[in-house]
Amino acid sequence: MIKAVVFDVGETLIDETRIWSRWAERLGVSSFVLMGALGGMAALDRSHSDAFRLVRPGFDLGAEVAAWERDDPHGPRNEFDAGDLYPDVRDALAAIRAAGYQVIIAGNQPRRAYDALVAMDLPADSVHTSEGWGVAKPDPEFFAKVAAVAGREPAEILYVGDRLDNDVLPAAAAGMRTALLRRGPWGYLHAERPRAADADVIADDLHAILPALRGLT
The missing domain is CATH 3.40.50.1000 (HAD superfamily/HAD-like)
Structure with a gap:
């Protein structure tokens, strides 16, 4: 039982729609582009980090999160x-x-x-x-x-x-x-x-x- x-x-x-939309803005692409890339990675059983690297080659998640926090310490960034x-x-x-x-x-x-x-x-x-x-x-x-x-x-x-x-x-x-x-x-x-x-x-x-x-x- x-x-x-x-x-x-x-x-x-x-x-997570708003979070991904803020990520798209951060990466300099439209929400449509990033969410399409995320869907593609999901279909291929690949990580969401691969979607980031697809739109920005060489992307480093840890470094970008730290930089985002420095740039916008009081904003919502990738949080909910x-x-x-x-x-x-x-x-x-x-x-x-x-x-x-x-x-x-x-x-x-x-x-x-x-x-x-x-x-x-x-x-x-x-x-x-x-x-x-x-x-x-x-x-x-x-x-x-x-x-x-x-x-x-x-x-x-x-x-x-x-x-x-x-x-x-x-x-x-x-x-x-x-x-x-x-x-x-x-x-x-x-x-x-x-x-x-x-x-x-x-x-x-x-x-x-x-x-x-x-x-x-």
Whole structure:
């Protein structure tokens, strides 16, 4: 029986459209160009960093982030806030929690994302980031930490995310139940792949998670 529901962050809870648009401006290309490049990399199972290098050869992510912070220390840059939440997040998480499930947020995010998520005061029992843990998905240790903070057996956890490679497949390998969310570039692409059938649930939005939970044993 599922007792805890754990949510990824980017394109699960957070709409990254504004972040990618700011990156496009930073790189000197249109949003259309960068998002097209991102979609291409997603289809090829390549990193988003490869999209940056496609439009700016020799691109160094760490150096660019540091330079951006120096240039615009008080701007939003590549960060998110409550205005970037998908519209269904608060109500869906609140309903899941009210139904008696433990709600946890844990995704591949920098440490500063923890502060942003906590400031949103979401209906969640705890918030965790990969940088805070020192390990990132799809490393099995990430999912071991998920189970540890939940205080549950892996089979009692449903992990919800938008990707097969980072979310569904490694969470399932760790013994968890999984939900693949069809939103964001990776979500739509991955839902069409044969291994999407490995997910226990394929959902179009977060409101579909609670009804699906009732069907999982």
